[in-house]
Amino acid sequence: MKQYFLKIASILLLVTACNNNGIDITQDQIEIDMSDFFVYTDNDTDVTSKQIQGKRNIEPCYTMQNLNRLLNENPGLEKRMYDIEYHTRKFIATKKPTGTPGGGPPGNNEDPDPPSNPIPYDGPITIPVVVNVIENSEGQVSDAQINSQIAILNEDFNNLNPNTSKVPNEFASLVANYNITFTLSKISRKTSSKNSWGTRDAMKSSKKGGIDATDTSHYLNIWVCEIGGGILGYAQFPGGPTSTDGVVISTNYFGETSGAYGDGRTATHEVGHWLNLRHIWGDGGCSVDDYVDDTPISDGPNYACPEYPTVACGSNDMTMNYMDYVYDDCMYMFTVDQHTRSRALFASDGFRSSFVNSN
Known part of the structure; x- marks a missing residue:
């Protein structure tokens, strides 16, 4: 798999515990290993997905290809994503000092500017949502469809997914509650005769006939339109341009509709990316990880509704994870470590701290 690595070096952090008087009582060294971090990925897995499914008109997720494009167009994005990943691993290390995420191929990197110790935000999170609908005719995407997606x-x-009761015993203790509530703040609508908006964010620009984002530091923006190319949806990872931050979902896969991808889980998957989750297989082979400790290593996506166990790389795949490619009815869990990884975004110096910071 073709990969481009930043120059990486292991970093030693001094984490100091204090008593109530502010006096240092312990001092431990925590190593933040960034040697496996990479951002560019090969797109071959998506080509393979069409062949495996036998549905050449379906592309479950275009997020990684979108990331590659943004990296090429924004020279500073790779460094920003590195800094966010460093912050995330520091956050995880201070919460779980016995291990750090990762496990992919080695590399080298320069030290980032060390961020301050992140202060966790452990309370419930409310995320206001702006739904930007670009439809061929007024009412093509109904209010009921939008409300069903929020639900x-x-x-x-x-x-609260009722199918979570099907999680196999080996993964049952890993099921996480993100404790995030999404509230519908606004619906912006525009009619357009355009039948395919593509994947270069044209739907996010009023100058290109789309709808401009609403304050992406305080609102999750979701664009609903005909993407084209059989693409269900795509997202932007933390660190990308503020004007295009959010997720895009094709009209027929947004909310409760019909078919194997008609239960609204495309949005769950894409919001997972928006919350800094990679695909469950890490977008590579057995030597590439998704930067999450409690998800099994895998060598590629799963499709349809796989039987359990499905074995890859010497372990059982977590096919029911929202970050795989299975049918909507067959994905029904996030893990504890996926939750911790996303929570880093809402820490005091996290990329999405503005969602919990009232200032």
């Missing part, structure tokens, strides 16, 4: 997001990010 599905709240179900999935609060561990």
Whole structure:
């Protein structure tokens, strides 16, 4: 798999515990290993997905290709994503000092500017949502469809998906409750005769006939339109341009519709990317990880509704994870470490701290 690495070096952090008087009582060294971090990925897995499914008109997720494009167009993005990942691993290390995420191929990197010790935000999170609908005719995307999608997001990010009862015993203790509530703040609508908006963010620009984002530091923006190319959706990872931050979902896969991808889980998957989750297989082979400790290593996506166990790289795949490519009805869990990884974004110096910071 073709990969481009930043120059990486291991970093030693001094974490100091203090008593109530502010006097140092312990001092431990925590190593933040960034040697496996990479951002560019090969797109071959998505080509393979079409062949495996036998549905050449379906592309479950275009997020990694979108990331590659943004990296090429924004020279500073790679460094910003490195800094966010460093912050994330520091956050995880201070919460779980016995291990750090990762496990992919080695590399080298220069030290980033060390961020301050992140202060966790452990309370409930409310994320206001702006739904930007670009439709061929007025009412093509109904209010009921929009409301159903908000309800599905709240179900999935609060561990209320009824199918979670099907999680195999080996993964049962890993099921996480994100404790995130999504609220519908605004619906922006525009009619357009355009039948395909593509994947270069044209739907996010009024100058290109789309709808401009609403304050992406305080609102999750979701664009609903005909993407084209059989693409269900795509997202932007933390660190990308503020004007295009959010997720895009094709009209037929947004909320409760019909078919194997008609239960609104495309949005759950894409919001997972928006919350800094990679695909469950790490977008590579057995030597590449998703930077999450409690998800099994895998060599590629799963499709349809796989039987358990499905074995890859010497372990059972977590096919029911929202960050795989299975049908909507067959994905029904996030893990504890995925939750911790996303929570780093809302820490005091996290990329999405503005969602919990009232200032």
